[in-house]
Amino acid sequence: xxxxxxxxxxxxxxxxxxxxxxxxxxxxxxxxxxxxxxxxxxxxxxxxxxxxxxxxxxxxxxxxxxxxxxxxxxxxxxxxxxxxxxxxxxxxxxxxxxxxxxxxxxxxxxxxxx
Amino acid sequence: xxxxxxxxxxxxxxxxxxxxxxxxxxxxxxxxxxxxxxxxxxxxxxxxxxxxxxxxxxxxxxxxxxxxxxxxxxxxxxxxxxxxxxxxxxxxxxxxxxxxxxxxxxxxxxxxxxxx
Numbered sequence: 494x495x496x497x498x499x500x501x502x503x504x505x506x507x508x509x510x511x512x513x514x515x516x517x518x519x520x521x522x523x524x525x526x527x528x529x530x531x532x533x534x535x536x537x538x539x540x541x542x543x544x545x546x547x548x549x550x551x552x553x554x555x556x557x558x559x560x561x562x563x564x565x566x567x568x569x570x571x572x573x574x575x576x577x578x579x580x581x582x583x584x585x586x587x588x589x590x591x592x593x594x595x596x597x598x599x600x601x602x603x604x605x606x607x
Numbered sequence: 608x609x610x611x612x613x614x615x616x617x618x619x620x621x622x623x624x625x626x627x628x629x630x631x632x633x634x635x636x637x638x639x640x641x642x643x644x645x646x647x648x649x650x651x652x653x654x655x656x657x658x659x660x661x662x663x664x665x666x667x668x669x670x671x672x673x674x675x676x677x678x679x680x681x682x683x684x685x686x687x688x689x690x691x692x693x694x695x696x697x698x699x700x701x702x703x704x705x706x707x708x709x710x711x712x713x714x715x716x717x718x719x720x721x722x723x
Contacts, residue, residue, distance in 0.1 A: 497651075526710065536698065536713040549710050581650060596644075596711065598652040 495519065497599035499584050505605045511572040514602045518565050518586030524548075525567040526596065527559060530581040539582075542567055571604075579606045609634045611701050613714035620689050621722050628684045628717045630699030636660075638704040641675065641682045642711065646696040658682065659704075689721045 498517040506512050518525050527539040538551040542561035559569040565586075571578055581603050585596040610633040620626045632641065639660045644652040656666065658675050666673045670687045686693055699714045 528713075535715040538710040538712070541710055551710070583650075583652065585652070595654045595657060596652070597654070598644075600650040603650075 497584055497586050497597050499582075499599035499602050501602060502600065503603050503605075505607060506574050507607050508574055508576060510574050511570060512574060512604060513568055513570045514582055514584075514604075516567045516569075516584030516586075516599060518567070518584075519597055522586035522588050522597070523565055524587045524589065525561055525565065526585045526587070527567070527569050528583045528585065529553075530583055530601070531579075536583070539569065574606045576606050579604060609636075609639075609701050609703055609709065609712045611699050611712055611714035613697075613699055613717050615717045616715070617718045617720070619720045619722060622691060623688050625685060625687050626689050626719065626721075628686075628697050628699075628719065630682045630684065630714060632680050632682065632699070632701045634701060634703055636703040640702045640704065642700040642702075643673065643682075643684050644698045644700060644713075646698065646716070648695070652698065655684075686719075689719075691721050691723050694719060694721045 500515045516525055524543045526541040529537045529539055539553055540547055540559050541549045545561045556572045561567045581601040583598055583601045585598045587596050612631045614629055641658045643655040645655055646652045656673055663675050672685045674683045696716045696718045698716045700711045702711045703709045
């Protein structure tokens, strides 16, 4: 079966712009989680959505937001980009909640902010 | 608060050597889950194993084995007879089952390089 698909894979933005990243989970998975990965901070949890409801949110500023659609596809948005937002953004889906189940990750969207 | 420490930042071994990746965790919950994930150069993390806190049995899967010791709060991962394809970043992770849907917390990862 198809895996988790993230688009775009690579993108370059400038400070102050905004960006929207998309994630299509594995068919039948209702939980989608987002993580930010940087060399300095490692993998940091952004948020989790389950059946269109935000279930949990990490310690990120309000510039980071997300949503989930009825087909479980999810998007995350970062507004007013800063240099420090440059990172690999990983999406993961799971059948049950992300804290107990196996997570299936996409290959990520690599964002560079200039 | 939950925390995962992977003290080894980078390890380099020669092919066919055995290698152990260390993972130490902190949690106040009595019920929790431990995970290992592998991140190859392509970027996506790949699930390797999940363990719950009530199951301290060691597990072996081919060349991979895991040693879970609650007494030392450790969940170490050993690769026997390493191969070049094992080169990747390995992450240990923890989630607490009864602390209100807390998300997975990852360690900083250990980069393993297996040299031919």
